[in-house]
Amino acid sequence: MQFVKFRLPLGLLSLISVLAVSSCSKDDDVEQAGNDAATITVENVIESKAxxxxxxxxxxxxxxxxxxxxxxxxxxxxxxxxxxxxxxxxxxxxxxxxxxxxxxxxxxxxxxxxxxxxxxxxxxxxxxxxxxxxxxxxxxxxxxxxxxxxxxxxxxxxxxxxxxxxxxxxxxxxxxxxxxxxxxxxxxxxxxxxxxxxxxxxxxxxxxxxxxxxxxxxxxxxxxxxxxxxxxxxxxxxxxxxxxITGPNSPFSPVLVVVYSGNDNPIFKTGENDRGQGLKELAQQGNADILANFLKTQSGVKQVYVLKDPVTNSLQPRINGNNGGKASQAISARKGDRIAIATMYGQSNDWFAATTNNGVDAGTRGDISSIMGLFDNGTLESSFPGAHIGSKPAQAESQPVQQLANPNQFNTLPSLPQMIKVTIQ
Structure with a gap:
């Protein structure tokens, strides 16, 4: 079989070379500014007390x-x-x-x-x-x-x-x-x-x-x-x-994780009343799905996850020296994106643990537990943590979301890093 050689005109060859270089440069830019894979892990590290x-x-x-x-x-x-x-x-x-x-x-x-x-x-x-x-x-x-x-x-x-x-x-x-x-x-x-x-x-x-x-x-x-x-x-x-042998014995609910862009945490803002988007259900019942579904429809929100312990769904405390509940999730986020999380503090009427302020930069790696805070959703009257299951439903209220002081009005809880550990790797 005889092969026929084709000779391209010099001008066309130069144009193809320019296009090829341009295409490689664009691909390189996409890779540099593209998604960074990471894994976020949330663990209940409360030492259970009787x-x-x-x-x-x-x-x-x-x-x-x-x-x-x-x-x-x-x-x-x-x-x-x-x-x-x-x-x-x-x-x-x-x-x-x-x-x-x-x-x-x-x-x-x-x-x-x-x-x-x-x-x-x-x-x-x-x-x-x-x-x-x-x-x-x-x-x-x-x-x-x-x-x-x-x-x-x-x-x-x-x-x-x-x-x-x-x-x-x-x-x-x-x-x-x-x-x-x-x-x-x-x-x-x-x-x-x-x-x-x-x-x-x-x-x-x-x-x-x-x-x-x-x-x-x-x-x-x-x-x-x-x-x-x-x-x-x-x-x-x-x-x-x-x-x-006195202290907390609280689980944490399935954990809401949101990847987003911008300067505002899409989950909540202190000083504002509950927005009626699903945070109340998370803070009162541990149900993160309602807020997760809402956030998926919002501009600036890129990824939404609900992390659950593979065995118990909620994250149970450490009991008799055994590890507490843990949930991990592979996430994808561009440089400059933010990550925010929220989970119900189970021994309460409407308290939740969450990243403070505007979350954390998606490029952060390591233990971020120090930026976690404990918040009062302001939708149910607070009670002593661990004695929240009363004879009657807790009285509804309409107060702004606020970060809880520690000691709070009832007792002194361990610091957040002694109750919940959050890492990004």
Missing amino acids: LTQSGTFQNAGSSPLINPGETASFTFYAGKGQAISFAAMYGNSYDLFFAPANPGIKLYQDNGDPVTGNVSSQIRLWDNGTRINQTTGPLVPPGVAENPVKNVSEIALGVPASQLLKAELTHEGGTKFTLKLTNTSGGTANETPISAGVWAVSQSSGSVLLKEDPIFSPGKPSANGLTDLAETGKTTTLTQYLTG
Whole structure:
């Protein structure tokens, strides 16, 4: 076969060369200004705690002892299904203490109404099992040690414990309660001072309490500093233990991630009321899909993702040393684009964690947790985090979106980087 050679005119050859160079330059520009692949990862790093709240109480007078006729009270928050537990020493004994049976005093009726009034019938008297019991009355400490040590057990005296210590619940509104304790032992055969004490409210997961025995366990040896309280009325050691297991246990909802251009975060702006575009549903219910679908229709918004833990959807906290929930997503963004995220803080009515201000430059790599903030959506009345499931729906409100202070009006939470970790790689 004979090949025929074609000779192009010199002018046409020059034009093709120019076009070829122009085409290569354009392709190079597209590659340089094109999409940069990255992966964003959001992880719940909250170290799960068993108690939402704990604290101490004592007589408000010059002595912490609650003598006959005197009172002590404390205020706390609890949602439906939670209970209040406490313990205080029966002063004229070697190791007896007052406490309700576990998991504590019931705070809501079955229909969801708060329990109020006299709840003394739920108080019991317990033997710590570390000192030999003797006839109650003014005693000389420390008494004789039990050998071997016995388990904690309920003990009966001549009169019920409810006749020696009166407990009254007041509902302060929302999920807020006050428990007032009055020493009513005066004039009885068991007249006694009552020591300062400790109290605790367990976390709940649905209808299940994470710790039904926060202070003591009948049938088991005394532990965690309860002996100090039962024998001497000192609360320090037991308080330290309870403080160590008190804190957040919150999940984060599926995470909204938005890639956009411009100077305005498309998700929200502090100082403005909720825009009615779906942020309310994210902040109240953890539903990011409504806002995601809306943002997909907006100019300047380039990519929208909803990140979910592959097993649980929501991002659960770390439990017993195990890793918390995590979600990752490969994203594509041009240089100069911005990235913003938002996710519901689960133990709240309408709080959410989000990137502050105008998000972060899409070219940023590494840990960006430090630019995260906790915000109040302003659409439901706030309540104590972890005690937000009340008897009635939270009261609606219409307030501007604001970043929450820490400490907030209820408690002090860990810093955001200790609760949620966000990285771009």
